[in-house]
Amino acid sequence: MPEVRIAEVRRFMVDCLVAAGAPEHAAGAHADLLLHADVTGHFSHGLNRLEFYIRDIKSGATDATATPVILKEAAATAWVDGRDALGATVANFCMDLVIRKARHAGVGWVTAKGCCHFGMAGYWALKAEREGLIGLAFTNSSPIMVPTRSRERALGTNPIGMAAPAAPGDSLVVDMATTAVAMGKIEVQIHKGEDIPEGWALGPDGKVTTDAQVAFDTGCLLPLGGSEQTCGYKGYGLSAMVEVFTTALSGAKPTHEGRSWDLADKAAPADLGQCFVAIDPGHFAPGCAESVAACLAHWRELQPMDPSLPVLVPGDKERMNAEETRRRGTVSYARAQVDKCNRVAESLGVPSLQVAS
Amino acid sequence: MPEVRIAEVRRFMVDCLVAAGAPEHAAGAHADLLLHADVTGHFSHGLNRLEFYIRDIKSGATDATATPVILKEAAATAWVDGRDALGATVANFCMDLVIRKARHAGVGWVTAKGCCHFGMAGYWALKAEREGLIGLAFTNSSPIMVPTRSRERALGTNPIGMAAPAAPGDSLVVDMATTAVAMGKIEVQIHKGEDIPEGWALGPDGKVTTDAQVAFDTGCLLPLGGSEQTCGYKGYGLSAMVEVFTTALSGAKPTHEGRSWDLADKAAPADLGQCFVAIDPGHFAPGCAESVAACLAHWRELQPMDPSLPVLVPGDKERMNAEETRRRGTVSYARAQVDKCNRVAESLGVPSLQVAS
Numbered sequence: 083m084p085e086v087r088i089a090e091v092r093r094f095m096v097d098c099l100v101a102a103g104a105p106e107h108a109a110g111a112h113a114d115l116l117l118h119a120d121v122t123g124h125f126s127h128g129l130n131r132l133e134f135y136i137r138d139i140k141s142g143a144t145d146a147t148a149t150p151v152i153l154k155e156a157a158a159t160a161w162v163d164g165r166d167a168l169g170a171t172v173a174n175f176c177m178d179l180v181i182r183k184a185r186h187a188g189v190g191w192v193t194a195k196g197c198c199h200f201g202m203a204g205y206w207a208l209k210a211e212r213e214g215l216i217g218l219a220f221t222n223s224s225p226i227m228v229p230t231r232s233r234e235r236a237l238g239t240n241p242i243g244m245a246a247p248a249a250p251g252d253s254l255v256v257d258m259a260t261t262a263v264a265m266g267k268i269e270v271q272i273h274k275g276e277d278i279p280e281g282w283a284l285g286p287d288g289k290v291t292t293d294a295q296v297a298f299d300t301g302c303l304l305p306l307g308g309s310e311q312t313c314g315y316k317g318y319g320l321s322a323m324v325e326v327f328t329t330a331l332s333g334a335k336p337t338h339e340g341r342s343w344d345l346a347d348k349a350a351p352a353d354l355g356q357c358f359v360a361i362d363p364g365h366f367a368p369g370c371a372e373s374v375a376a377c378l379a380h381w382r383e384l385q386p387m388d389p390s391l392p393v394l395v396p397g398d399k400e401r402m403n404a405e406e407t408r409r410r411g412t413v414s415y416a417r418a419q420v421d422k423c424n425r426v427a428e429s430l431g432v433p434s435l436q437v438a439s
Numbered sequence: 440m441p442e443v444r445i446a447e448v449r450r451f452m453v454d455c456l457v458a459a460g461a462p463e464h465a466a467g468a469h470a471d472l473l474l475h476a477d478v479t480g481h482f483s484h485g486l487n488r489l490e491f492y493i494r495d496i497k498s499g500a501t502d503a504t505a506t507p508v509i510l511k512e513a514a515a516t517a518w519v520d521g522r523d524a525l526g527a528t529v530a531n532f533c534m535d536l537v538i539r540k541a542r543h544a545g546v547g548w549v550t551a552k553g554c555c556h557f558g559m560a561g562y563w564a565l566k567a568e569r570e571g572l573i574g575l576a577f578t579n580s581s582p583i584m585v586p587t588r589s590r591e592r593a594l595g596t597n598p599i600g601m602a603a604p605a606a607p608g609d610s611l612v613v614d615m616a617t618t619a620v621a622m623g624k625i626e627v628q629i630h631k632g633e634d635i636p637e638g639w640a641l642g643p644d645g646k647v648t649t650d651a652q653v654a655f656d657t658g659c660l661l662p663l664g665g666s667e668q669t670c671g672y673k674g675y676g677l678s679a680m681v682e683v684f685t686t687a688l689s690g691a692k693p694t695h696e697g698r699s700w701d702l703a704d705k706a707a708p709a710d711l712g713q714c715f716v717a718i719d720p721g722h723f724a725p726g727c728a729e730s731v732a733a734c735l736a737h738w739r740e741l742q743p744m745d746p747s748l749p750v751l752v753p754g755d756k757e758r759m760n761a762e763e764t765r766r767r768g769t770v771s772y773a774r775a776q777v778d779k780c781n782r783v784a785e786s787l788g789v790p791s792l793q794v795a796s
Binding site for chain 2: 153154156157158159161186187188189191193195216229230231232233234236242244246254256258262263279281288306307308311312313315316317318319320322323325326329330331332333336338361362363365366367368369370371373374376377380381384385386387388391392393394395396
């Protein structure tokens, strides 16, 4: 697979976003978000999504020059209008706000309407973690999940991101769609030409499919847990909880009225709802980061079922991927991915993505 | 199955708790908690658990006369010592506190160490919901979950309870173990003499078992999602998140150092950690309860896969069970359950459970 130097990936993303109309600073922040996904191995949320963000800027669905505004505020909370700004612009604004509130009130809880996609939820939770706080980030998304017993989709992948500091320099990072998988994971299987496992998605007949292209075209993801018999109603419940935090508390459109995930309705703003939380452990029992570290150490040393597969803690896989990527200095992309990027670059008049090897 | 009048179930629970040493008021609050589980159809967390609570009071592991104390406080947060009081005593104290804080600061976040089992997490979230707030409740529990790839247990069922008001008079209630199921569900299968489905628990050989008694004796539950291939690492991640909220933030013992679920170590206090949150929608976008109601209405009207199984929203099954129980006026228990209760009653010198029919 083609290898691209990390700095070149970022250069390419920034150039494309700026050419599409984003200010340099906003483009840089958004590129950092997408780069984090590729560096940690979540290719579904990185360069793979660049075209999607650019299409939204060019159609006017995203206003890349906008800045968010606070509509209502209390000691620990705020209600924000994201004004259709770039995902990273709104999320940075809101995370800065909850971090400030958590320092004073112990916890900060902010909801925002008028949002565009903010990429990996865990990336935003990590922004609080780097400040020594526990971070949480939630977003709704396009209607793509089929609630338990339903033939029709009504909820999004509605992810939960959470990060907690662990002394010294370690962390716990949970970042998960409340569907069995995110749609990007199905796209990656298409790029690889591979099937998907059972329990990820339904076909047009309302039955489980293992064909990645059929799953992509149908766009009906199962909740975490799968069918009712295997506790899929729990994933549905988590998605419903995220729906309340992100849309009902922010005044954003409910997911079932939201824009289709396949962008049939290109020009309409997404009007997603998002929710950001920071908790300052300094306001609770002393030694939180040491307690988290003790848990991580204990879990990593548990006797594995298969000696060749050690027990990991949530976030370890991403940390190992990032270390490996930084050591190598390059990110590997499928040839089809590079070709797609260069078609986008050509249309924007931007220098193409330079492949290192 | 024997039917017992609702008021008689409560009378019996209160009498037993008082005879074991609980003050009348604390016994009543704890009986209400257990009764709610049976009335809503969660028999694993109701009368079925009474003997367990009584054993802890008699051994001194629970101090039924204790009241919790605040150790640290900020505008939106508090850190509490539960002082091994009855579960309902600590949870009522903490929920009253977060409700008060949410009214002023927008959100309230409280953690407590020194806790005993607080029953169904959703019951505590509903206490905030009845006040027009969104409620959340979390607890760690005895080490019983096997993290992904591990042969050894290290986390608890670590449940998440969440309730949100929906206008008028409706609600969304999510109440779920982050394991595939809670241990009580396996006990219920034993009482019924039925097998458990695959993906709930491991046997002593480290392989999935369908034998309820083997699963109970082994005590190794799988996380929500099951194996690594079916995304069980997401259930593990959620359980780890709850672990941080409940033990690291409260100073309670980490679950892996906690008391065994089979009570081998009877006299030691549980020292569980708990976390309670309330969010006042009045501090965010107007019309939150109406937005939640619109979602509930939409989800209930989705076209079902099987016309005989309508789509439910999280909390509907419990609501329907409660309506049916109240209409009938009685709760149905297995004969073995009634017999077990009456052995407990005899040992406490309490009038036996009067069966109505």
